[in-house]
Amino acid sequence: MTAERVWTPEDTARMLRAPVTGDDKYSRGVLGVATGSEAFPGAAVLGVEAAVRTGVGMVRYFGSPTPTALVLQRRPEVVTGAGRVQAWLVGSGIPGALERTMDDNTHIGTALMDGVPVVIDAGALDRLQVATGPAVITPHYRELERTLATTRSPLAIDEIRADAAAAAAHAAETLGVTVLLKGSTTHIASPGGEPISVSLGTTWLASAGSGDVLGGVLGALLASHAADIAERGHAALGELAATAAALHGLAGVKASNGGPIAALDITRTLPGVVSALLQMRDESDPSAGDPA
């Protein structure tokens, strides 16, 4: 069995970065989002909404006309078109290779070849090897099976299910990326980093679009922690991935209150979860979190 660090709300709170007096929207970090497509426009709305509500200086959205219109309708604060960013989120709501349009491929390529940290989800997973910056992949079990299928050491889905922690570790080693393997327990593995498990959610999170929300949370965290990633590389990416899974899980629990949730509900409870964690941190260590 893989020995994993069990991630806690306290660990999550320690990783959060609240804006300080010297900050502006650019110093807080800009997230580029290349998600959604004419086939799955809703995924773009979910990821953008989650990023905005996790906390980031600005979101730039780069996608096809339908998701662009929907994103702007819901979040007028978003800037559209490619531009300078500190991190990218790419792939949620983009179809697999056989169904992708030329536009979809352009969006994926732009995000992957910008050289900054990148969250790679769903339809961009088959292109992960062209990423020029440090990458975190966010597959569920079927997506991990597909992603490993073209490597020299594939894993069948039953093997992944039987030992998901080991599967995540194997994928991180084989692919050279940080892996966030989604499930009721989320397993995180990084090349050379500490394996982590996160079980802070609820089974009600097993619903369409829930993973698209997680991508937005993680993208926002990468964009707002660029200096930490530059300094600590995959060790930082692993802890940020665990932080995202924890925020997503805790927001899901709050949104559910023991009942069903729609994916967009998770984004509504995110700010409250962030503020409660920051308050807990400030009460236990008033000097934490403001290096300015």
Ligand SMILES: NC(=O)C1=CN([C@@H]2O[C@H](COP(=O)(O)OP(=O)(O)OC[C@H]3O[C@@H](n4cnc5c(N)ncnc54)[C@H](O)[C@@H]3O)[C@@H](O)[C@H]2O)[C@@H](O)CC1
């Ligand atoms: N609102 C949206 O725009 C949403 C977009 N999504 C996007 O949709 C794309 C595909 O994601 P998936 O995780 O579904 O991809 P998967 O490729 O893992 O799932 C598709 C597979 O699920 C199986 N399947 C399909 N319908 C089934 C059913 N009724 N019962 C049992 N098995 C069934 C089939 O084997 C199919 O090949 C991704 O790009 C994802 O981001 C999803 O996140 C759902 C919400």
Ligand SMILES: Nc1ncnc2c1ncn2[C@@H]1O[C@H](COP(=O)(O)OP(=O)(O)O)[C@@H](O)[C@H]1O
């Ligand atoms: N049984 C479960 N219990 C708790 N969380 C779950 C469960 N199943 C899935 N999740 C979580 O819900 C999300 C589902 O993501 P994903 O499968 O990518 O959905 P989608 O593609 O529809 O957005 C992940 O964050 C995962 O960890």
